[in-house]
Amino acid sequence: xxxxxxxxxxxxxxxxxxxxxxxxxxxxxxxxxxxxxxxxxxxxxxxxxxxxxxxxxxxxxxxxxxxxxxxxxxxxxxxxxxxxxxxxxxxxxxxxxxxxxxxxxxxxxxxxx
Numbered sequence: 001x002x003x004x005x006x007x008x009x010x011x012x013x014x015x016x017x018x019x020x021x022x023x024x025x026x027x028x029x030x031x032x033x034x035x036x037x038x039x040x041x042x043x044x045x046x047x048x049x050x051x052x053x054x055x056x057x058x059x060x061x062x063x064x065x066x067x068x069x070x071x072x073x074x075x076x077x078x079x080x081x082x083x084x085x086x087x088x089x090x091x092x093x094x095x096x097x098x099x100x101x102x103x104x105x106x107x108x109x110x111x112x113x
Contacts, residue, residue: 004066008077023052039063 007013029051038045038061046067050058075082075089082088 002061002063002066004062004070006070006073008073023050025050025052034064035061 031049033047033049035045035047037043038047044064045061046064047062048058048060050060052058071089
């Protein structure tokens with residue numbers, strides 16, 4: 001299984017990067033793409049592709065499911081900000097699935113409804 005660490009607020013979330021060389025690519029050097037059949041299972045994967053200053057590339061692939069999970073989590077956390085920008089995320093889930101997702105988000109955010 002491909003893992004993905006989702007941090008709803010990355011401020012201070014990467015202490016391992018403190019003394020590392022950080023590459024800051026320009027705005028035209030990053031891409032995200034879907035790769036139909038990209039996983040061994042035949043399911044679609046997503047890839048982030050970043051060109052570094054030296055001309056080399058970083059290719060980071062993950063599952064579409066993890067990408068959608070991250071988008072839903074970010075949307076739930078920053079919904080007001082998204083709405084102010086005219087962005088709305090519509091996800092077809094049952095009431096039961098929504099209740100489970102809301103409870104999980106509460107745990108992540110450390111709050112109770």
